[in-house]
Amino acid sequence: MAQAVETRARLCAAHGWSEDAVELVPVLASGDKVLDRPLSEIGGKALWTKELDQWLGEGRIDLSVHSAKDVETIRPDAFHFPAFLPRADRRDCLVGAASIAAIPEGAVVGTSAPRRAAQLLNLRPDCKVVTFRGNVATRLAKLQAGEADVTFLAAAGLERLGQSAVGVPLEQDEWIPAAAQGVIAIECRADDATTTALLAAIDHAATRVELEAERALLAELGGTCHSPVAVLCAPADGALVMRAALFSPDGAERIEGTASFAPGDHAGVKALAADLLARATPAIAAHFRKAG
Template sequence: MRTIQVGSRKSKLALVQSEQVIHDLSDKSDRFAFAIRHIVTKGDRILNVTLSKVGGKGLFVKEIERALLDGAIDFAVHSMKDMPAELPGGLEIASIPMREDACDVLLTRSGDGLDSLEPGAIVGTSSLRRGAQLLSLRPDLNVQPLRGNVDTRIGRLKSGDFDAIILAAAGMKRLGVHEKNHPLAFDEMLPAVGQGALAIECRSSDAELKALLQTINDPDTEITVRAERALLKRLNGSCQVPIAALCKRRADTKLELTGLVASVDGKEVFKTRRIGENPEELGVEAAEELLHQGAGTVLKRLGSDPNAR
C-alpha cells in the first residue's frame, strides 16, 4: 500500500479542506494510505502586514510547491483563489472538486445588513478586491485591513474593533461557522478567481496519483474555473490585486463569464460579461475587453503589468 504525503498549511480551514479530500479519496480506493505534513508559508508567517504589501504571488503556496518539487509531499490541497495563474514547471492542478458557495458575506456587529452601516463605519477585510467593490457601493465607509483565521476575524468584530467584516461563504461553511451573515449579491461583490473551489496540485510525472485525484474532479467546476483563471493569466494578476471573476454554465450549456478590475479606492470599476464555449478563449476575450476599457492602467499602478511576459 502506498502512503501518500499530503502537504497542508496549519490553519484550521486548510486542514479541514485537506481532510475532506483525503476522506473523499479514501472512498474511491483502498490501495492508498494518507499522512498530512504541515507546512508554514510566507503568508502564514507575516500577519501584521496587509497581503498586498507583502508582495509577490503565491504567498500561501510557494513553500508547498517547493516541497512537491523536492518530493517531500505528493499532493497539496489549496484554496483555488490563492493559486497564481502560472504554476512552476513539473507541477499541475490535477483535480478540482465540486465548488462550494462562491459568494462573499457581510457580518456586522448589529446583525443587520450593509444598508444599516452608518457613514464612517469601519469594515475589516484583507482583500483589495473586496475593499474596492465595497467602496464602489459605499464610498462613505472606512475600510481597514484585517487578517487572521475566521475565528480571529469574527472575534475582532465582536470585540468592537470593526463594525463589520467580509468573509468568504465557502470558508464559513467548511468550518461549520453559523454566525449571522448577509450574502452579498454577485452584482455587488464579484468573488475572487476560483473562490469556493479547491485546487489539488501534484507533480505532473505522478501518473498513478493523478489517476486517483481525477476520481474526485468535478467537470463543471473545472471548466468554469479554467475560464476564470484564463482571465487572471491574461491580466498577469494575482490574488493581491483587485481582480474578480465568476463563470457559470448556462442552461444552454454555454459558459457565461463576468470579470472585473477596480481601483483600490473603488472610484474606477471596469466590468464585462462574455459568453462562449471554450474556457481559455472566453477568459482571454473577457480580459481583453477589460483592458480595452482601461483596466490596464489600474493594474500597472499596482505593479501588475498585463503586457509583461
C-alpha cells in the same frame, strides 16, 4: 486542514481506502506567519504556496491541498492540478451588518483583499478600510475586539468549518466574488503519474471548466495580488457566462463586462480581457500588466 480532511474523505471513498491510508501533514504557510500587513506588501499569493511547493518538490508530501483563490495564476511547471473538488458556495459573507447598504455611515471595514476593499469603496465611499488578516477565528476575534465594525469572510470557508450561520451571504448580482472562490485545488508533481491517476478519480469536470476559464482571465489581464478584480463564471444553457469587474484601488472607478462561450473555449475569455483592458481608465490600468 478542513480542506485536507475533505480531500482525504473523497480519495478514500473513490478508492475504497480506510482513512489511515492517507496521512495529513500540517504545513504552516508564510501567509499565516505574518498577519499585520497585507499579502501584497510581503510577497503576494506565493506566501500560501511556497512551503507546500518546497515539500512537494522534495518528495516529503505527495500532494498539496489549496484554496484555489489563493493560488498564483502562473505556477511552476514542475507541478499540476489533477483534481478540483466540486465548487462550494462562491459568495462572500458580510459580518457585522445585514447588507452593504446597512453598514453604518463612516464604518471601519476590515479586509486585506484589494477586490473586497475596492468593491466596497465603490458602493460605500464613506467607509474606511483597515487591514484585517488571519484565519476565520482570528478575524472574528478582531471584529469582536472592536478593531473594525464589519468584515468579509468566504461563505465556503465558513461552511467547511461548520459556521454557516455566521454573517450574511452577499448576492452575486450586487457583489462579485473572487476568481476561483469556493474551490479546493489539489496539486501534485507533474511527473508523478501514480498520484495524478489517483487524484483524477475525484476531479469535478464542471468545476474545472469554470476554474480554468477564470484563471485564464486573470492570466490575460496580467493582474497581480495588488489588482482589484472580481470574476463570476457560471453555466447557462450549455455555455459558460463570465462576468468580470475591474476597479481602481480606491473604488472610485469601475468597469465591467460579460462574455458567453463554450466550456473549454477560452477565445471568449481573451476577448473579454481585451475589452476590459481597452476600456480601463489609467487608475485601473496601472494595476494590470497587459494594459497599455
